[in-house]
Amino acid sequence: MTAAGTDRETRDAVIIGGCGRVGLPLGIALASRGRTVTLYDINAAAVDTVNGGCLPFDEDGAAEPLRAAVANGNLDATTDPASVGSADTLIVIVGTPVDEHLNPDLAAVPRALERCVDHLRDGQLVVLRSTVHPGVTALTERLLQRHGLDIDVAFCPERIAEGHAMTELFTLPQIVSARGDRALERASAFFSALTENIVPLVPEEAELAKLFTNTWRYIKFATANQFWMMANDFGLDFERIRHAIRHEYPRAADLPGPGFAAGPCLLKDTMQLAAFNNNNFVIGHTAMLINEGLPLYLVSKLEQQFDLPKMTVGVLGMAFKGGSDDSRESLAYKLRKILMLKAADTLCTDPYINDPRFVPLDDVLTKADLLVIAAPHPEYRDLVTDKPVADMWGIAGRGMRI
Numbered sequence: 507m508t509a510a511g512t513d514r515e516t517r518d519a520v521i522i523g524g525c526g527r528v529g530l531p532l533g534i535a536l537a538s539r540g541r542t543v544t545l546y547d548i549n550a551a552a553v554d555t556v557n558g559g560c561l562p563f564d565e566d567g568a569a570e571p572l573r574a575a576v577a578n579g580n581l582d583a584t585t586d587p588a589s590v591g592s593a594d595t596l597i598v599i600v601g602t603p604v605d606e607h608l609n610p611d612l613a614a615v616p617r618a619l620e621r622c623v624d625h626l627r628d629g630q631l632v633v634l635r636s637t638v639h640p641g642v643t644a645l646t647e648r649l650l651q652r653h654g655l656d657i658d659v660a661f662c663p664e665r666i667a668e669g670h671a672m673t674e675l676f677t678l679p680q681i682v683s684a685r686g687d688r689a690l691e692r693a694s695a696f697f698s699a700l701t702e703n704i705v706p707l708v709p710e711e712a713e714l715a716k717l718f719t720n721t722w723r724y725i726k727f728a729t730a731n732q733f734w735m736m737a738n739d740f741g742l743d744f745e746r747i748r749h750a751i752r753h754e755y756p757r758a759a760d761l762p763g764p765g766f767a768a769g770p771c772l773l774k775d776t777m778q779l780a781a782f783n784n785n786n787f788v789i790g791h792t793a794m795l796i797n798e799g800l801p802l803y804l805v806s807k808l809e810q811q812f813d814l815p816k817m818t819v820g821v822l823g824m825a826f827k828g829g830s831d832d833s834r835e836s837l838a839y840k841l842r843k844i845l846m847l848k849a850a851d852t853l854c855t856d857p858y859i860n861d862p863r864f865v866p867l868d869d870v871l872t873k874a875d876l877l878v879i880a881a882p883h884p885e886y887r888d889l890v891t892d893k894p895v896a897d898m899w900g901i902a903g904r905g906m907r908i
């Protein structure tokens with residue numbers, strides 16, 4: 507269950523959920539700074555992959571330090587819940603989804619701790635790093651007290667973007683929050699292995715800070731998507747307008763381009779914030795309608811221009827963002843579903859994702875009558891094809907008009 511020959515009696519940290527998309531880069535970053543880290547995870551396949559010195563998913567710049575850290579014993583992975591007793595500092599970074607009714611799962615983090623509670627001990631520091639609904643840090647404090655445990659609790663949200671973790675973990679300021687000075691100092695000292703740039707808050711402020719961060723980004727994407735649809739309906743290329751807006755005009759530099767705003771974080775964190783605010787969150791819900799409606803808009807525009815029921819449509823890129831192998835909550839799948847109803851046939855391809863339903867790009871280019879870029883992978887920048895290409899991202903260099 508653990509890497510052979512690794513002594514887990516004196517680890518600096520155990521990461522619960524440590525083989526996930528954000529837990530693993532954190533473990534690698536800490537190990538690269540000389541910390542000894544055990545990754546506790548219920549995913550046995552991921553644990554085996556990590557102990558073999560390999561990444562279970564793509565993360566830029568993580569493969570080599572992972573190999574080195576496993577080889578020198580700084581990093582190991584296990585499915586053994588008893589491992590949580592082997593370090594003074596525990597970091598919890600399990601998934602915190604919303605359910606099918608868009609309600610947050612308040613118990614995701616407490617449940618992960620309950621699973622290994624028999625192995626927790628007085629004097630430990632538990633750092634929550636999952637993105638949580640406000641109040642979950644307090645819930646966790648009460649849970650540990652109920653079990654008679656004298657454990658410090660901190661909430662220190664992760665703010666990296668997937669694919670950039672191995673630089674951002676060392677360069678982004680770290681928000682650190684806790685209720686008492688001792689917990690705050692312990693958590694700050696722990697993260698000083700990565701950065702000296704610590705921003706202290708109280709837990710409820712930090713919980714909101716993380717949700718505001720992701721929601722702000724989600725709303726910005728929705729704004730760009732609405733602008734794009736407006737310009738597009740008016741027969742104009744939003745790319746030209748956006749270029750003019752941003753050109754040597756720093757106040758508009760953060761206007762994003764249009765595209766599917768999806769993935770495992772932005773929508774669900776906006777919905778967590780809505781739930782926190784008694785579902786009174788007009789701008790958040792509006793952003794959801796715009797972003798989640800984009801595949802429908804796209805297909806409706808294609809229907810106006812093409813005889814879809816007689817056509818094979820190729821969907822290029824199924825990941826939730828460009829250059830990624832992560833398909834979680836990708837709107838490319840929603841696009842595929844809509845096209846399955848509207849088009850004669852739909853072919854999907856993605857160079858980063860292994861899925862038996864997908865076909866190689868060359869086959870799609872040969873067989874499809876119409877191509878839609880659903881994820882802006884760099885591979886599609888120099889697409890050579892005489893087929894029509896619907897490219898709201900403007901990545902193929904032919905503008906954004908559809």
Ligand SMILES: NC(=O)c1ccc[n+]([C@@H]2O[C@H](COP(=O)([O-])OP(=O)(O)OC[C@H]3O[C@@H](n4cnc5c(N)ncnc54)[C@H](O)[C@@H]3O)[C@@H](O)[C@H]2O)c1
Binds near residue numbers: 529667
């Ligand atoms: N993905 C991102 O870019 C990102 C960025 C910042 C913050 N976050 C937040 O980080 C958290 C984790 O996200 P993720 O994308 O890494 O999810 P993930 O699903 O990739 O990783 C979670 C890991 O936890 C493991 N796990 C689940 N329950 C467990 C348990 N009881 N005990 C031990 N291991 C358990 C899973 O097997 C998985 O490996 C979420 O709250 C998310 O919102 C994610």
